[in-house]
Amino acid sequence: MPELPEVETIKKDLEKYILGKKITKVKINRPEVIKEPEPLKFKKELCNEKIKETIRRGKLLVLKLKENKFLIIHLRINGWLKYGREEEKARVIFQLSDGNCLNYIDSRLLGHLRLRKSYQDLDFVKRLGPEIFDLTPIQFKKMLREKKANVKSLIMDQHFLAGLGNIYAQEALFLAGIDPRRPANSLKDKEAGLLYKEIKNVLTEAIKYRGSSVDAYRDSRGQKGGMEKRLKVYKKNKKPCLRCQAGLEKIKLAGRGTCFCPKCQK
DNA sequence: CGGGGCTCCTGTGCGC
DNA sequence: TGCGCACAGGAGCCCC
Numbered sequence: 022m023p024e025l026p027e028v029e030t031i032k033k034d035l036e037k038y039i040l041g042k043k044i045t046k047v048k049i050n051r052p053e054v055i056k057e058p059e060p061l062k063f064k065k066e067l068c069n070e071k072i073k074e075t076i077r078r079g080k081l082l083v084l085k086l087k088e089n090k091f092l093i094i095h096l097r098i099n100g101w102l103k104y105g106r107e108e109e110k111a112r113v114i115f116q117l118s119d120g121n122c123l124n125y126i127d128s129r130l131l132g133h134l135r136l137r138k139s140y141q142d143l144d145f146v147k148r149l150g151p152e153i154f155d156l157t158p159i160q161f162k163k164m165l166r167e168k169k170a171n172v173k174s175l176i177m178d179q180h181f182l183a184g185l186g187n188i189y190a191q192e193a194l195f196l197a198g199i200d201p202r203r204p205a206n207s208l209k210d211k212e213a214g215l216l217y218k219e220i221k222n223v224l225t226e227a228i229k230y231r232g233s234s235v236d237a238y239r240d241s242r243g244q245k246g247g248m249e250k251r252l253k254v255y256k257k258n259k260k261p262c263l264r265c266q267a268g269l270e271k272i273k274l275a276g277r278g279t280c281f282c283p284k285c286q287k
Numbered sequence: 288c289g290g291g292g293c294t295c296c297t298g299t300g301c302g303c
Numbered sequence: 304t305g306c307g308c309a310c311a312g313g314a315g316c317c318c319c
Contacts, residue, residue, distance in 0.1 A: 024312065053296095080313080097313045099297080129296045131313070145314090170289060179314075186312055235312065236299085255312090275290065278310075 023096045024080060025152075025184030026227030026248065027238055031102055032077040034241040035084075035123075038104045043071045043118035051112040054125070056133045063136050067092065067115070076140075079149050079183030083140045093135040093143065100125065100132030104241045128237060149183045153220050162213040165205045172208065173201030174275040176220065185220065187277050188233055188255045193220040195254045200286045201279050202272070226251065254280040 023031070044067050052060040067086075074085035082102075084092040094102070103124040107114055111124035113134060125134065140146055153161070164182075168175050175181050177190040185193070194201050196219035199212055208216065232238060232246035235256065239245060253263050258271035258280050267284035 027312080095313085097295095098311070099313095127296095128298065129311090131296060168288090174290085177313095188312060233312080238312070273291095276292070277313095 023101065023232070023238055024186035024189050024227075025077075025224055026189070027232035027246065028077050028080050028082050028096065029228050030231045030246070031241055032075045032082055035072075035075045035082075035102070035104070038121075038241060039072050039084075039117060039123060040075065041071060041073075043069060044115050045069070045118055046116040048114040048116070049112075050114070051130060054112050054127060054130060054132055054134055057135050057137065063134075066090070066136055078140070078146060079152065079179055080186065081140070081146065081149075089138045091137055091140045093133075093137060093140050094125070095133045095145075096127070097129075097131040097133070099129040099237050100127035101237065101239055102126070102241055103239065103243055105243070145179075148180050150179060150181045152183050153185075153217070153224065156217070158214050158217045161217045162210060165208055165213050165216075168205040170205055171201065171274055172199060172203050172205045172216070173279055174277075175205045176216075177277075182220075184224065187279075188235070188252065189220070189223050189227065191254050191280055192223045192252060195281060195286060196223060198286055200283075201274060201281050254282070256280065 047064040047067050049060050055063050070086040072084050076083040076085060082094040086092060103126055105121055107122045108124040108126060110126060112127050113125040115123040117123060173190050173194055177185045177187060197216040199216055227248040230247035230251060231240055233249040233252060234245035235249050254269055257269050260269050262269055262282040262285060265285045267282055269280050270283050271278060271280050
């Protein structure tokens with residue numbers, strides 16, 4: 022579910038709601054979402070810790086508790102966090118010193134929670150690519166020239182670029198008018214520059230509209246995002262292209278559904 | 288290196 | 304209405 026804009030929305034909201042508050046108790050309804058340390062230790066080590074900072078890196082959300090204590094949350098496809106009263110369906114519940122709870126909700130149980138001394142030394146984090154906002158167009162163009170994988174799978178590969186997922190990769194390629202199947206190194210300089218710009222544009226717009234609630238995703242108050250209404254190709258197979266009216270097509274790339282306009286994405 | 292297929296899970300929506 | 308299947312915002316793994 023959550024890609025960079027959704028995680029960024031959660032991060033900024035949590036900054037508002039839970040910063041400076043203390044975790045008073047942890048309830049674990051489904052221990053399998055806790056990847057480290059074991060659930061009992063996880064609980065014990067979190068009690069009485071204050072939330073000092075909220076951090077986003079790619080699609081990863083990190084709550085800093087101490088210089089050497091970080092709660093690392095990967096929401097994967099279906100996870101989200103709800104601040105407020107205790108939720109029955111929550112997999113893990115963090116009770117806070119203000120009387121409210123931070124509920125970790127994840128129907129598919131694919132998300133991961135970790136408590137570690139550092140998050141930068143996590144393998145997944147070490148291997149993450151840069152964020153588009155930290156790249157210059159020149160750098161991005163060079164990265165594309167070095168890869169021959171299809172451009173869509175590449176830009177949603179977290180080792181290559183951190184933050185894009187299956188929604189915004191498709192959207193950015195549509196906006197840039199580029200066929201998702203093109204080998205990355207076949208893009209002309211101008212096309213690569215346009216793609217760079219449109220990735221930034223679509224992520225910025227999605228952050229502004231508080232993310233896309235295509236399915237389960239809600240913000241930390243349980244509200245839907247506003248970006249799903251603005252998506253142009255994602256899950257719009259057979260609908261008319263907003264630019265040229267041709268029928269949008271759906272294909273699979275690296276096992277992931279991919280919608281695009283066969284006429285205006287070249 | 289690249290891509291396909293499978294896996295971890297549950298939920299939904301579709302066709303018959 | 305009920306059933307079975309495909310598919311779903313992520314990402315790791317194995318295999319070719």
